[in-house]
Amino acid sequence: MKILIVGSGGREHAIGWKIKQDNPNVELFFSVGNAGTQAIGENLGLKTIAELKEFAKTNEVDLTIVGPEMELVDGIVDEFKTAGLEIFGPHQQAAALEGSKVFAKEFMQKHGVKTASYQTFRYFVDAKEYVESLETFPVVIKASGLAAGKGVIIAQDKFEAHEAVKDMMDDKSFGDAGDEVVIEQFLEGFECSILSIYNGKEIVPFISAKDHKKIGEGETGLNTGGMGVIAPNPLFTDAHFQEFVKDILEPTAKGLAEDGLTFSGIIFFGLMITDSGVYLLEYNVRFGDPETEAVLPLMNSNLLEIIQKSNQGESFQIDWENQHACCVVMASGGYPGNYDKGFEIRGLDSVEAPLFIAGASAMASKVVTSGGRVLNVVGLGDSLEEARNQAYENIKKIHFDYEYYREDIGKV
Numbered sequence: 001m002k003i004l005i006v007g008s009g010g011r012e013h014a015i016g017w018k019i020k021q022d023n024p025n026v027e028l029f030f031s032v033g034n035a036g037t038q039a040i041g042e043n044l045g046l047k048t049i050a051e052l053k054e055f056a057k058t059n060e061v062d063l064t065i066v067g068p069e070m071e072l073v074d075g076i077v078d079e080f081k082t083a084g085l086e087i088f089g090p091h092q093q094a095a096a097l098e099g100s101k102v103f104a105k106e107f108m109q110k111h112g113v114k115t116a117s118y119q120t121f122r123y124f125v126d127a128k129e130y131v132e133s134l135e136t137f138p139v140v141i142k143a144s145g146l147a148a149g150k151g152v153i154i155a156q157d158k159f160e161a162h163e164a165v166k167d168m169m170d171d172k173s174f175g176d177a178g179d180e181v182v183i184e185q186f187l188e189g190f191e192c193s194i195l196s197i198y199n200g201k202e203i204v205p206f207i208s209a210k211d212h213k214k215i216g217e218g219e220t221g222l223n224t225g226g227m228g229v230i231a232p233n234p235l236f237t238d239a240h241f242q243e244f245v246k247d248i249l250e251p252t253a254k255g256l257a258e259d260g261l262t263f264s265g266i267i268f269f270g271l272m273i274t275d276s277g278v279y280l281l282e283y284n285v286r287f288g289d290p291e292t293e294a295v296l297p298l299m300n301s302n303l304l305e306i307i308q309k310s311n312q313g314e315s316f317q318i319d320w321e322n323q324h325a326c327c328v329v330m331a332s333g334g335y336p337g338n339y340d341k342g343f344e345i346r347g348l349d350s351v352e353a354p355l356f357i358a359g360a361s362a363m364a365s366k367v368v369t370s371g372g373r374v375l376n377v378v379g380l381g382d383s384l385e386e387a388r389n390q391a392y393e394n395i396k397k398i399h400f401d402y403e404y405y406r407e408d409i410g411k412v
């Protein structure tokens with residue numbers, strides 16, 4: 001069986017690793033890939049949807065799995081299906097649940113999915129007037145479109161709110177993504193990521209995870225693509241889970257059916273747990289990164305079989321190892337600002353899997369850094385502490401110039 005995985009990071013390496021582990025005979029292809037995916041499949045260096053479709057057709061690819069949101073929002077699923085190619089993920093209309101925050105909030109409100117109260121704006125003058133009228137801060141200002149995780153500003157006062165709205169709507173710092181803006185209630189609490197697989201009828205949730213988004217220890221400094229993840233999320237209790245099912249998962253499944261938005265793919269719920277319950281901050285319609293690198297090593301079920309069942313609209317269960325995972329990201333010094341690349345990574349062979357490569361390329365017999373986030377080093381254990389210790393022991397065996405990682409991933 002031939003499987004094409006679209007993307008190039010640690011998430012795609014982890015998806016490929018999991019599939020290959022359970023199904024050693026599959027042949028894996030990665031649209032772009034990296035040094036890690038090259039070890040388990042073939043890197044193609046294909047960029048556009050047209051190129052991917054052509055490759056899948058010519059090479060009789062049996063299934064395509066899409067990592068990044070961009071291709072989904074651009075309609076890769078629709079294009080593949082029209083060409084008679086099997087693919088896992090939402091069609092373009094449903095991908096707007098991630099691609100348009102205005103669309104997502106309207107969906108949540110219409111179907112009673114618990115979320116922060118909000119207003120949407122198309123015109124700068126209106127948004128400006130609204131900001132002037134606000135009396136309580138902070139307030140959260142979001143560019144509606146895709147902004148690579150940078151389009152959310154938590155404004156502490158009127159001045160900051162005004163600057164954020166001006167930046168998005170008038171100065172167009174995020175391009176078209178800021179054509180519309182959501183201004184919403186600030187929620188105080190802790191965050192939790194829940195991935196799930198949706199077969200077009202039921203949404204089957206994964207174990208919970210906790211992302212660490214800031215570059216600095218103690219959640220300080222700039223936002224990043226994610227500096228580490230633990231799973232399960234130790235703060236997320238069974239009672240929270242029950243609330244999530246009742247207030248978010250069930251109304252989402254019902255709403256998708258009512259609006260004719262059903263699909264087979266991932267739904268990733270970004271949650272905020274507050275004193276007044278569990279709120280949905282956002283939908284993503286793809287595997288989270290680096291959540292995937294922490295949760296897939298704990299999955300006992302055969303992911304490929306589940307994806308195939310989901311694509312057939314069949315029911316399935318997902319079984320999990322009763323263990324903990326801690327994924328620590330090793331990054332290039334300077335990230336998320338400017339950083340140098342091309343440094344040799346030593347010690348990779350001394351670490352037992354799972355270790356997922358995010359931004360490194362194979363050059364002759366060396367592996368060299370090629371991105372801001374370089375490696376996802378995962379530890380597993382019977383307790384969170386054991387998992388953490390294993391991750392950090394592994395990290396100490398790996399070296400590259402200007403390496404940076406947070407020492408406090410999983411310290412709750």
Ligand code: AMP
Nearest residue numbers: 116140152184185186187188270281282
């Ligand atoms: P989003 O892309 O909507 O998930 O927002 C990115 C990040 O901004 C979230 O992970 C939260 O840390 C923060 N955030 C978003 N919305 C809110 C909110 N209403 N209240 C507090 N923090 C928020």
Ligand code: GLY
Nearest residue numbers: 211226288289290
């Ligand atoms: N880790 C957050 C995301 O994948 O969007």
